[in-house]
Amino acid sequence: MRIKMKEKNEKTLESGLQTEEEFYIRPRIANKKMKSAQSLSQTVYLYGISGCGKTAFIRDFLGKRQYHYYSAEQLNEAELEFAPSEKQLIVVIDDLQQLRTDELRDILIKKIEMLARRQDVWLILSGRSRMPSWLLSVYYRRVFTVIEEEDFVLSETEMTNYLNLWGLTLTEEDFSRVAGLTKGIGIIIRLLAMELSSGRPFDTNYIERMRNDFWDYLDCHVYDQWDMEIQEFFMQVCIVEEFDQHLAEMITGRSDVERMIGIAEQLGNFMMFKEAVGGKRIYEIRLAMRHSMRRRLLRTYQKERRERLYYNAGLYYELEGDTPNALRMYEACHDTERIAGLLIANARKNPASGHYYELREYYLSLPEEKIRESMELMAGMSMLQSMLLNIEESERWYEELKQMEGTLSGSAKKAAKGQLVYLDIGLPHRGSSALVDILKNAGTLLMNRNISLPEFSVTSNLPSQMNGGKDFCEWSRRDKELAKSIGKIIEFTLGKYGKGLVNLALAESYLEKGEDSYEIANLTNKGMMQAQAGGKTTQCFVAAGILAWLHIINDHAEDAREILMNFWKKAEKEGSAKLLSNLEALQIRISLYQGKTAEAIEWMELAPEEELEFATMERFRYLTKVRVYLLMGRYEKAVNLLQRILYYADVMHRTYITMEARLLLAITQYRMGDGKWEENLQKALTQAESYHFVRLISREGAAVNRMLKETTWKCKNPSYLKAVLTETEKIALAYPGYLKQVTEEASFSENALKILKLQAEGLSTTEIAGELGLKVENVKYHNKQNFKKLGVNSKTAAVTEARKRKLI
Incomplete structure (x- = not known):
């Protein structure tokens, strides 16, 4: 980092003091609120984490004026008695989180209310936590001005001015790094300024040293002031990212966790909470505190005691069915037996309900001798390697399991055969080419009780039977015949996973072929009711998907969205979290039809990153991502992703995905001016015609309509081409903006542009949130999105770039 030093500025800004020890810049938002409260003689409550600058702000704001200052830690009953005065009395009560007893608190409440009522007193209260519960009754009766922790965060301009007081001038790139590191928090900026002014290099070692300095500050000035039991509580729960009351009880072994959380909330703004499904509160310790508490834990506890905490947390996650987190905890306490047990238990699940891909590093690191000890692990390795496109390895483990089965007898042989x-x-x-005979054989074995089968994944959490766990395009050629001949066998063999399957498979086959909407809806509703009567939520997702597509095709996209929103509630209630990401992707496809481009572009932050690795279970989201790439005009990215999808489809015999990807590739090439579009479109059309799949083509509407009119493709069945052209034209008219490349301005949501404009006017994040009626977190999210779209990493640079592009 290159730092230009200049003479330290002896002038002060906004009453900033002159000595180097007391360089200070008053935060504009906090200053504005304080001035307003002063003009009304309104009681002020300031709060924020230690080091955010509350006390320094009060001292600087009051300057040379006389005032009465009290720390709640040393307060006694006889204090806070003032005779009436002609001049305004200023009373500051700091460190409210340090009140020693409930009796003193009760006395203080009465005195605060009395002082807040007096015309000759301006009362300023300060603490580390949000409005404490014991103070709320006074707050509601005597309206306070509340200055929040976010109000003390320095803006980029204020940070620049503060660094200037230290004689520091940074390049834009270096300043962005500093802003990202300090987050505008007073104590961190001060520590950084002290370090930089000493001439030390701003490198990785410096950043680590600065973090440790801040943690030392928390250790000395915050944690050491607490009772030991609350220190212990924070040290113990800091081993996890977030916790609820039950998890905290498991980790700590305490029965009074609710009381400890209450104390923690009073001590300061160290924990955030959110409401989970069912109204359960989830707590998260702030990152800096979590890291510093983990360091304190390492220094304080012996190895065995630390490992017991991780073991307890692992046990909680295991009981909750959260295998990835359970494994992380057991790994931290080096419990290899629990790790092996979890991996075996996970291998008993199907890929849609288990965590094969997420746990692949654990599986792949297992010694082969350990895998051979368990037939479940051998089957799991065969499945995992197939998912990773390592076909030879998958078949190797299958063959080893087959050899093992030949050496077994009794129940062990039956289990291995299953x-x-x-x-x-x-x-x-x-693939599915030999599946009819396999399923018939499996049904016979089950009826004769020669095998028991693990659970199946028919849909892989996708809204499709035909293109779900496997590709069933070939079955669509003989859909009615197969439904009659093996429908009951399939439902019997698959158990709960087979309930509703036959009707839903027929409905989807008819949907793709462009057949009667009434018949499709009738079959879908039958299948849904069958699945709801003791079947699986994944089949209900297929039903919701088919009904949603019917609404889209008939120009009722909002009704389709409503169906999916209602299903979302059902899925959350039933704990089917693993299909929610695909459900969200389907909602984004509806957004693309509706022209809600900003919504689709913002979803890209949540989309899987194909550049890092190609996860086969993410195929539906990848295909959604391709469409958003087309919307954004990022054609090279679309081509690269489609090439990977086509390779996957070829290896896995995924006919439907091959047709869909070729069609999307043709659309991409057409827009790029690449003449190969015609070849890929014709391949997609020829293959789709062989199955009479109309809607695979027509649902791309306006994106493919013009290409269909320009192609020289010769169909074998004129009625098929007529159906494709008619319905594609219908979809194009209903959704003329579908996948139309957006202008740059359209890629920014309305709120995102408003935020850029207000930033250009100098407003802070908190002020913008107030102006637009948004949460501070939402403004920060939009900032992050704006930075990414503009290719910058600071607010100043974002405003400059937005002006260059004439966005504001």
């Missing part, structure tokens, strides 16, 4: 049949049906790379 695992082999499960793999015969479920291995993704094997």
Whole structure:
């Protein structure tokens, strides 16, 4: 980092003091609120984490005026008695979080209310926590001005001015790094300024040293002031990212966790909370405190005692079915037996309900001798390697399991045979060509009780049967025949996963072929009711998807959105969290039809990142992402992703995805002016015609309509081409803006542009939140999105770039 030093500025800004020890810049928002409260003689309550600058702000604001200052830590009953005065009395009560007893608190409440009522007293209260519960009754009766922690955060301009007082001038790049590191918090900026002014290099070692300096500050000035039991509580729960009351009880072994949380909330703004499903409160310790408490834990507890905390947390996660977090905790306490047990338990699940991909590093690091000890692990490795497109490895583990089955007898042989049949049906790379015979054989074995089968994943959490866990395009050619001949066998073999399957499979086949909407809806509703009567939520997702597509095709996109929103509530209530990401992707496809471009572009932050690794279970979201790339005009990105999707489809025999990806590739190439679009479009059309799949083509509407009129493709069945052209034209008219490349301005939401304009006027994050009626967190989210879209990493640079592009 290059730092230009100049003479320290002896002038002060906004009453800033002159000595180097007391360099100070008064935060504009806090200053504005304080002045307003002063003019009304209104009681002020300031709060924020230690080091955010509350006390320094009060001292600087009051300057040379006389005032009465009290720390709640030393307060006694006889104080806070003032005779009436002709001049205004200023009374400051600091450190409210340090009140020693409930008796003193009760006395203080009465005195605060009395002082707040007096015309000759301006009362200023300060603490580390949000409005404490014991003070709320006074707050409601005597309206306070509340100055929040966010109000003490320095803006970029204020940070620049403060660094200037220290004689520091930074380049824009270096300042962005400083702003990101300090987050505008007073004590961190001060520590940084002290370090930089000493001439030390701003490198990785410096950043680590500065973090440790801040943690030392928390240790000395905050934690050491607390009772030991609250220190212990924070040290123990800091091993997890977030916790609820039950998890905290498991980790700490305490029965009074609710009381400890109450004390923690009174001590300061160290914890954030959110409401989870069912109204359960989830707590999160702030990042700096979490890291510093973990350091304190390492220094304070012996290894065995620390590992017991991680073991307790792992046990909680295991009981909750949260396998990834349980494994992380057991790994931290080096409990290899629990890790192996969890991996075996996960291998008993299907890929849609288990965590194969998320836990792949654990599985792949297992010694092969350990894997061979468990037939579940052997089957799990075969499934995982197939998901990772390592076909030879998948088949190797299948063959080893088959050899093992030949050496077993009794119940062990029956279990191993069941695992082999499960793999015969479920291995993704094997396709569905031989599946009819396999399912018939499996049904016979089940009826004769020769095997028991693990649970299946028919849909892989996708809103589709035909293009779900496997590709069933070939079955669509004989949909009615197969429904009659093996429908009951399939439902029997798959158990709960088979309820409603036959009707939903027929409905989806009819949907793709462009058949009668009434019949499709009728079959879908039958299948949904069957699935609801003891079946699986994943089948209900298929039903919701089919009904949503019917509404979209018939120009009722808002009704489609409503169906999915209602299903979302059902899925959350039933704990089907693993399908929510695909449900959200389907909602984004509806947004693309409706022209809600900003919503689709913002979703890209949540979309899986294909550049890092290609996760086969994310295929539906990848195909949604391709469409958003088309919307954004990022054609090279679309081509690269489609090439990966086509490779996956080829290896896994995914006919439907091959057709869909070729069609999207043709659209991309057409927009790029690449003549190969015609070849890919014709391949997609020829393949789709062989199945009479009308809607695979027509649902792309305006994006493909013009291409269909320009292509020289010769169809075999004129009625098929007529159906495709008619319905594509209909969709194009209903949604003329579908996948139309957006202008740069359109890629920014209305709020995002408003935020940029207000930033250009010099407003802070908190002021913008107040102006637009948004939460501070929402403004920060939009800032992050704006930075990414503009290719910058600071507010100043964002405003400058937005002006260059004439966005504001």
